[in-house]
Amino acid sequence: MSTAELGLPVDVPSTALFTDRYELTMLQAALRSGAAGRRSVFEAFTRRLPEGRRYGVVAGTGRVLDAVENFRFDAPVLDFLRREHVVDDQTLDWLAGYRFTGDIWGYPEGEVYFPGSPILRVEGTFAEAVLLETVILSILNHDSAIAAAASRMAVAAGGRPLMEMGARRTHELAAVAASRAAYIGGFRTSSNLAAGFRYGIPTVGTSAHAFTLLHDTERDAFTAQVVSLGRGTTLLVDTYDVATAVRAAVDIAGPELGAVRIDSGDLLLLAHRVRQQLDDLGAKDTKIVVTSDLDEYAIASLAAAPVDSYGVGTSLVTGSGHPTCSMVYKLVARAADDEPLVPVAKKSMGGKTSVGGRKWAARRVDEDGVAAAEVVGSGPIPEDLAGHQLLVPLVRGGEIVGREPLDAARLRHIEARAGLPASATQLSRGEPVLPTEVLG
Amino acid sequence: MSTAELGLPVDVPSTALFTDRYELTMLQAALRSGAAGRRSVFEAFTRRLPEGRRYGVVAGTGRVLDAVENFRFDAPVLDFLRREHVVDDQTLDWLAGYRFTGDIWGYPEGEVYFPGSPILRVEGTFAEAVLLETVILSILNHDSAIAAAASRMAVAAGGRPLMEMGARRTHELAAVAASRAAYIGGFRTSSNLAAGFRYGIPTVGTSAHAFTLLHDTERDAFTAQVVSLGRGTTLLVDTYDVATAVRAAVDIAGPELGAVRIDSGDLLLLAHRVRQQLDDLGAKDTKIVVTSDLDEYAIASLAAAPVDSYGVGTSLVTGSGHPTCSMVYKLVARAADDEPLVPVAKKSMGGKTSVGGRKWAARRVDEDGVAAAEVVGSGPIPEDLAGHQLLVPLVRGGEIVGREPLDAARLRHIEARAGLPASATQLSRGEPVLPTEVLG
Structure with a gap:
């Protein structure tokens, strides 16, 4: 796939500058010392889950493959590095020919993970x-x-559909990736047109308060919307008085009105009142959409309310209190020439230690087929775990082999989560639902 | 400026898809109702600051201007919208000719803001x-x-330089914007090469633990680095034992060693020990850089420690607990044809109300020149405030007039913050340091 085929809204001519300067200066020093060519194994993992979370969800793997494929140092990039004296000429020459020719293994996208899970393993020269x-x-x-x-919100929503609408609360391109990740985690649609364009995620949306305020009356606005978008549209009913708006909505659109949206106020109370009112007006099939600063707890609190779908913005795109994972990318083994791999790990005091060695990972299941432990090791894999390995090949000899449709990741996540002990999906704070066992 | 000149690492052919679907369906309905051409005033503002924060910092204005200039619906975008039945043919025709021809006023970048400050005012047709x-x-x-x-961290750091190194903790393009915003807020450098390329932010960085682990011994690694990068380099001394590493570092590089970096452990304790050791070894000019999960509080706690500079990652790019502001974009006034503007505002219960009317804003200062209040109004501006207005022209008749060098925003922020009451820069939680007064 060429960079152009990566598609709008952004053509990425190279991902090579999404790089900290020290990666290049390390490269220069290693080229000079001769260690640059050592066979090396790096692993991405977390030392902990965000506080209180019971499982993590792997997402971004498909985007990583795009990034690796487009990681090239072309002329404008090399000119910049030369002009800024980032690295010397020998290193620039080496970078000009760069392409990744090694192997990448990883947890497939949508899989769950735990502290110490080797989510991605990159093997090649240093x-x-x-x-x-x-x-x-x-x-x-x-x-x-x-x-x-997203996964927690999907659990909280039960089977009710979730719409991602957080673009305005995060960086404009982070928003596109967030739509994609939310879809993997269980959201069904997005407000974000770029996410529809780039990833084929179904987009939705009808109108905002501004549309009502633009017109001389709320009835004018509703009429305009129904005339243009049809009776199946969703009318926003909380600009002025909700009861008045619902009455006008059904009066104008008839009982075929698709849905009403409530974006403020006491949603539990309003949902019940609006449902009753819609039913009384004969609009029994008109749905209720709620969209006011929801998070997984607010969604759960509406489980018994007559709500048909949820729109979630801020709390989704900010990770509901945890906007980043704490994944690190560590050299875990290396070897000179044809020698065997030597496990390596940082060892100073201070907590940031890690486990050396090139690792496999498997999920042990109990007799009922429920996951019992995440098992990670660098030695031979026990026979009973060999069939439960988690790492799959993503890149082989520089060639991408792990691409898959987004729906595969979405389905995988549902299955993976369903395989965890039931307490995985409690919203309350707790420990990781599986222990991670490290074998020698 | 053409889109190509926006530069690497990402060429944005159009920003028009960074848009929620409902903007386009509202457009379609308004084109049909005839209200689409009504003169309209939208304002971006927040109803509150993040909990405990005393001031906000305007950043992104320059990027907004790029986005507005590149907001175009070209053929691939229009094809997508047609294929997905997002809007009808009349609307697609209208979009094909879209370009913003109105006016935008705003707080200049780097300025501080408070709840209700009209940070950006967009005027044109609906x-x-x-x-x-x-x-x-x-x-x-x-x-x-x-x-x-960033601004809070800069205050905490006093005059010591701050390095932004959070790229790995946030979306790869959010990271570039984060470097830019951090620079405006007071950071001096960034690890992010894309930020250097795109915005000219000075980049820094030398090596990671992987470089030490790659080599057979720490001494080998230090020697390789010093040979390649020079004695002025920064050696990372916490891979194994810090004291051993510092001894080796000075032994290999001599007292000309630029700096040592500590990335784990008890930084306060280690900074004192390492300073003492460096001094004892005669490396009195060798600096100490610390970089371990710092936030503004950790930085402040090191104020009395012999630390020369700080590197900040996660907490910076996640807004130190507040990864998004709660800015909204509201229609505040509109008019049909040549009639005068009519103020409008959402009025339902539930807290999401706003103040209608096209607003000016000014900062009232006391007799000592210290800011005393943020004053916002939609009527005539009082004479004593006319010289203290905050909104400046950014776009006039569709033409960008508000571009400026990034350093202008950086300097403006230092001045704006210095003009606030002294309690603005307390790190402890509190109320907004200025009240916002709304005049009729």
Whole structure:
């Protein structure tokens, strides 16, 4: 796939500048010392879940593959690096020919994860693999944070549809990735046209308060909307008085009115009142959409209310209190020439230690098929776990092999979450629902 | 400026898809009802600051101007909208010719703001102005959140330099905007090469733990780095034992060693120990950089420690607990034909009310020149405030007139913050440091 095919709204000529400067200076020093060519294994993982969360959700893997494929140092980038004296000429020459030729394994997108899960494993020379650190972490840390929040909201919503509408609350391109991650986590639609364009996510939306205020009366606005968008449209009923608006809405659109939307006030109370009013007016099939600063707790609190769907903005795109995961990308093993891999790990005091060695991961299930533990190891894999391995090939010899439709990730997440112990989906704070066992 | 000149790492052929679908369906209905051409005034403002914050920082204005200039519906976008039946053919024809021809006024970038400050005022037909809502809010809500966190960190750091290094903790393009906002808020440098490329922000960085682990010994790694990057480089000293590393660092680089970096552990304790050790080794000019999960409070706690500069990642790019502002974009006045503007505002119960009318804003200062109140009004401006107006022209008749160098915004922020009462810069939670007075 060429960069142009990555599609609008943004054509990314290269992802190589989504990189911290120190990756390049390390490369320069390693080229000079001769260590740049050492076979290296990097792993992306978290040391903990956000406080109180019971599982994480892998998202962004597909975007990582796009980023790796487009990671190239073309002339304008090289000119910039030369002009700013970021690295020396030998390094610039090496960068000009860069493309990743190694292997990447990872948890497939939509899978759940736990502290220590090796979510992504990048293998290649140090030089090739170290450069990918920043962009890989940017993508996984952002997208997985959104998907985890989305998953909790989907659980809270039961079977009711969720609409992502947070574009205005986050960076305009983070918003597109957030729509994608939310879809993986269980959202059904998005307000974001760019997400529809780029990822085929179904888009929805009809009108805002401004449309009502623009017209001389609310009735004028409703009439204009129904004439133009049809009786199946969703009318926003909380600009002035809700009861008056609902009466006008049904009067104008008839009982075929698609839905009314409530965007402020006591949603529990209003949903009951509006449902009663709609029923009394004969609009028994008209749905109720609520969209006012919802999060998973507010959604859960409306479980018994006559609400048909939820729109979620701010709390979704900010990860519901946890806008980033704490994924890190660590060198866990390396080898000179043909020697065997040597596990390595930071060892100073201060808590930021990690487990060395190139790791496999598997999910142990109990006799009922319910997940019992996340098992991670760098030695041979126990026979009973060999069939439950979590890492799949994503890139082989530089060639992308792990692309899949977004719906595959969405379905995988539903299955993966369903395989966890029931307490995984409690909204209350708790410990990770699976322990992570590290085998030698 | 053409879209191509917007520069790498991302060429944005159009910002028009960074838009919620309902903006376009409202447009369609308003074109049909005839209200689309009504003169309209939209304002972006917040109803509150994030809890406990004493001032907000306007950032993103320059990016808003880029977005407005590139807001075009070209063939691939129109094809998408047609294929997905987002709007009808009449609306598509109208969109094909879209360009914003109205006026935009706003607080200049770097200025401080308070609840109710009309940070941006967009004037044009309803059709032209409503479409810009989503992208304007995306940019202002994200960038201002980062700038506000950056400003607090800059206050906490006193005169010590701050490095932005959060790219890996946020969406890869949000990271570039975050570097820009952090620079406006007072950061001096960034690890992010894309931010250097796109905005000319000075980039820094030398090496990570992986570089040390790659080599057979820490001494090998330090030697490789010093040989390649020079004695003025920054060596990372917390991979194994800090004291051993500092000894090796000075032994290898000599007293000309630029700096050592500490990325884990008890920073207060380590900074004192390392300073003492460096001094004892004769490396009195070697600086100490600390970079371990810092926020404004951790920075403040190191005020008395022998630290020379700070690197901040996660807490900066996530707005230090407040990753988004709560800016909204509201229709505040409109008029048919040549009639005078009519103030409008949502009025239902539920708290989401706003003040109608096209507003001016000014900052009242006391006899010592210290800011005393944010004054906002839609009537004639009192004479004593006329010289203290905050809104400046950004776009006139569709032409961008408000572009300025990033350093202008950075300097403006320092001045604006200095003009606030002293309690503005307390880190503790409190009320907005200025009251907002609304005149009729």
